[in-house]
Amino acid sequence: MKQRVAGRQQIAVYGASGHTGRFVVAELRRRGVPVVAAGRDITRLLDCGFDGEAVGIRAALIDDPAALISAFSGCAAVINCAGPFLDTALPVAQAALAAGAHYLDITTEQASAWNVLQQMDRPARRAGVTAVPAAGFFGGLADLVVAAGLGTAREADTIDIAIMLDSWHPTEGTRRTGARNTAVRQVVSGGKLVPLPQPAPEREWDFPAPWHRKSVTALPFSEIPLITQRVKTGELHTWLSQVALDDIRNAATPPPVPVDASGRSAQRFLVEAAIGRHGGQLRISVSGQDIYAVTAPLVCEAALRVLASPPPRGGAYAPSALFDGAAFLRALAPQHLSLTGLPD
Template sequence: METQTGDVMNGGAAKAVAIFGAGGHTGRFVVAELKRRGITPVAVVRNKAKLAQERVFGPEIDLREAAIDDAASLNIAFANMAAVINCAGPFLDTAAPVAEAAIRAGAHYLDVTAEQPSAMATFEAFDEAARAAGVLVLPAMGFYGGLGDLMVSAAMDDWVDVDDIRIGIALDSWHPTRGTRITGARNTAQRLVVSNGRLAPLVPAADDLTLNFPEPFGRQAVVALPFSEIPVITRHLRPKELHSFLNRTALSDVRAVDTPTPKAADESGRSPQRLAINAVIRKGRETRRITATGRDIYAFSAPLICEAVVRLLDGRSRGSGAQAPGAVFDAGDFLNALNLRIPDFQMTRN
């Protein structure tokens, strides 16, 4: 159950959650969010001495050292953990060894990958093992992937089969982290969409595409650019068409070699970056829309993935195996909880 102070309990004892890559940009947000929720974070890093010397975390945080090429170190780091959150990209390299170790430990596994091939490989490789262990594996449980899936799932409601899903993302800027740049260089796979009911290679669209977003964005020039929302949504839904788009402002920023890394704009460490995401779902002549706005895609992933962890630990999830969040959580209730918890987050449906 969940106590009034937010402690997630199991058999009367608070459960700890390991964060692999805790010293990275997103990992630090996740550690802070778990602490706010009364969950004990265990920071798993590649160089414990360096992080301790830099005093990234206070003495109350348990620091453990592990590496993806050292299974024994991962076993020790994840021992007695209720869940493992992987924040260390490129996930094409880290997801498999970290997920394997989490399942060996009997812990749920979650990550924040935006990489399509990583999410797809995790779904395919770990479903059977996770079911046998009675745990859930949730790849792409971040801004890219998980949020879009939850929004689509909530908007679909009683619909089962739909004709078309279009997801648009607008950022007023995108100052990439070092990890984002490394991942971009590592991930050279062909991007996929759903066309005629099947996964298919992305075909470059016209250069003059535009989409409407809520203020302060308005109408934005966009480019077809699918992320991990494609494999996550198709894990449990079967749209005839599924496409996603990113505004050109964000794409120009992330592609420019001189764009700086994110800078904190307040004591929480969040940057001033504004975001908006629209999902439009069509079935025949009927259309449903859901829109969310907020701030800082990296910081946003922390309460999103931590909300998933809370629900895994207090029993508000369904089943086991490698799953999409819309298949295991009440999507509408999940988003409503984020609406109450995340500053600047607003969601509308029509």
């Protein structure tokens, strides 16, 4: 087992020049964490205007394992923000482990999350480090909301996750990921993982104010691999607001536009979990502004918690397998998230 150096707190952000990557670098700096801004294109990294004294700049291509390992050398953790993660997750995770660093990413892609959970668990244990896929808005947030509702329980009759976005102006990276992600999406039905029915089911969902009743369409993301890693349920489905789906399907929808000094867009979101158990139903919701921007505090909080208290034997985990869901969400409120219905 590789011995990691205690107290080595520098974190590498791979894909730092991307839209979400820049938010992650800014959040780490706000928290006083030394950052290595890494990526495939040195010109793009330099053009970001990162402060050279506070942020190191290192370039490495995905197909160059030695360069990736060198880019992550001396780092305690690597946060991968470079999609499509079907192409980047395993190479970056393997290089992070070889450098003795924890690995986290923000994938929305089910196949990518499963790849990390299944293929990197044993190597991470051998390296004595931790791998956490999908620790951002899609995947990780819903996983933590469900964990907050279940507490110590590991089973539910039904779990429905409804995601309300009042708009979705996709980044260039989101467009590329959508084009690359042609894998069949899966849900849980009848207690088993099954393909999402086609055409995708539609329904009405009663969101809290100010959204109220809205049309939603079944569209599962990387929360399915995360939740099923630790929770047994008869039904697990994710629903996305139709207005957001219409935006993302429209090639003419422009990218997000910043409306404040932090670079956030005006987009508002709400993620609600409806958990059916023992004949009752519990609803928990979290809301905030800009799904790309909020990914930064989510994945940075996860990285710093892993550094503060890593699993003693390493391995690959869903966020909810490592963190208390309610405590994690409360740590981000009210600055980043508004919480409703969280159990005491």
